[in-house]
Amino acid sequence: MTDGSAPFSSHEQPATPHRRRPRYAGRNPRRFEDKYKEHDPVRHAATIAKVLASGKTPAGTHRPIMVAEILEALAPRPGERAADCTLGYGGHAREILPRLQPGGRLLGLDVDPIELPKTEARLRALGFSPDVFTACRSNFAGLPKVIASAGLSGVDIVLADLGVSSMQIDDPARGFSVKHCGPLDMRMNPQRGQPASALLERIGAADLARLLLDNADEPRAVTLAPLLAGRAFRTTAELAQAVRSALPWLGDDEADLTVRRVFQALRIAVNDEFSALDAFLRGLPSCLNPGGRVAVLTFHSGEDRRVKKAFAGGLREGVYAAIAGDVVRPSPEERIANPRSAPAKLRWARRAD
Numbered sequence: 038m039t040d041g042s043a044p045f046s047s048h049e050q051p052a053t054p055h056r057r058r059p060r061y062a063g064r065n066p067r068r069f070e071d072k073y074k075e076h077d078p079v080r081h082a083a084t085i086a087k088v089l090a091s092g093k094t095p096a097g098t099h100r101p102i103m104v105a106e107i108l109e110a111l112a113p114r115p116g117e118r119a120a121d122c123t124l125g126y127g128g129h130a131r132e133i134l135p136r137l138q139p140g141g142r143l144l145g146l147d148v149d150p151i152e153l154p155k156t157e158a159r160l161r162a163l164g165f166s167p168d169v170f171t172a173c174r175s176n177f178a179g180l181p182k183v184i185a186s187a188g189l190s191g192v193d194i195v196l197a198d199l200g201v202s203s204m205q206i207d208d209p210a211r212g213f214s215v216k217h218c219g220p221l222d223m224r225m226n227p228q229r230g231q232p233a234s235a236l237l238e239r240i241g242a243a244d245l246a247r248l249l250l251d252n253a254d255e256p257r258a259v260t261l262a263p264l265l266a267g268r269a270f271r272t273t274a275e276l277a278q279a280v281r282s283a284l285p286w287l288g289d290d291e292a293d294l295t296v297r298r299v300f301q302a303l304r305i306a307v308n309d310e311f312s313a314l315d316a317f318l319r320g321l322p323s324c325l326n327p328g329g330r331v332a333v334l335t336f337h338s339g340e341d342r343r344v345k346k347a348f349a350g351g352l353r354e355g356v357y358a359a360i361a362g363d364v365v366r367p368s369p370e371e372r373i374a375n376p377r378s379a380p381a382k383l384r385w386a387r388r389a390d
């Protein structure tokens with residue numbers, strides 16, 4: 038949502054049980070876990086409106102990006118079947134779902150076992166019952182299997198909004214935050230794979246340099262890699278500090294950007310994001326019904342290159358009847374209202390009949 042309104046209006050929110058107010062120093066809570074008003078948009082709509090108006094995302098929520106552009110590309114119609122491959126907070130799903138009614142259905146996939154049940158509960162509270170909405174804890178690399186196990190031969194609409202949600206980035210306990218100290222984890226599914234701390238401890242300098250270049254186009258990869266590889270960092274703050282100390286001549290802004298690129302590169306590796314995206318793009322044609330539409334939102338060049346190439350190849354082979362000529366970008370208004378939308382790039386394709 039980019040219009041400054043609350044992610045969910047108060048009457049639509051499921052009730053939350055009463056909890057004792059957390060203690061914090063000063064007038065305003067600064068830590069994610071203390072922002073009890075933002076975590077409870079039902080009772081604190083005025084606070085949510087203030088946070089949104091300042092261009093920030095209320096703690097524990099996510100603002101869906103390029104909603105109008107995605108709806109235009111996907112053109113959901115009553116009776117159609119859809120797969121939202123990156124359900125997140127359910128922001129896009131809750132816009133698509135009503136447009137599929139009557140008779141339509143949406144499968145919502147996500148790998149995150151912490152956020153998925155919360156989003157399922159929110160969507161149920163909005164009235165989306167199991168016959169129209171199914172929450173699937175699955176990697177989108179396995180989309181063909183998810184569709185088959187839902188008893189469908191294909192879907193008319195596929196959406197993928199890549200990367201991590203604001204709930205994941207902002208919660209220091211998930212280990213993605215460059216701003217707040219937390220365990221150096223970065224797993225979207227903390228029940229699988231290894232945290233970023235383990236990856237850094239076992240990787241060699243040459244491999245780390247390649248990873249920083251491939252996953253984040255990090256220009257100082259060769260300088261940074263030997264100073265980070267093989268080291269045991271316990272927290273996000275320790276890693277951020279090590280990156281800054283490795284490049285003491287950088288100004289604050291460039292140092293911040295470098296820390297962000299290092300975190301991005303590690304996150305992509307920890308979650309095997311490029312392999313999942315490649316598998317998704319390969320399987321996509323078999324998932325889409327004739328005339329079906331797909332929209333993919335990407336947030337950095339490594340993702341966009343893959344989507345662009347897959348769609349162009351599909352168009353040449355006649356798998357897709359049409360693809361986005363140019364990448365679609367967020368409007369200037371959306372970038373101001375929600376700065377997290379700024380790097381987004383939207384591509385779409387239409388399956389041949």
Ligand SMILES: C[S@@+](CC[C@H](N)C(=O)[O-])C[C@H]1O[C@@H](n2cnc3c(N)ncnc32)[C@H](O)[C@@H]1O
Binds near residue numbers: 146149
């Ligand atoms: C940018 S958020 C999506 C936000 C969502 N569109 C909304 O409006 O709330 C990306 C979500 O995709 C999930 N995700 C990332 N990679 C995934 C994958 N390979 N398979 C399934 N889910 C994935 C993340 O856990 C996260 O919840």
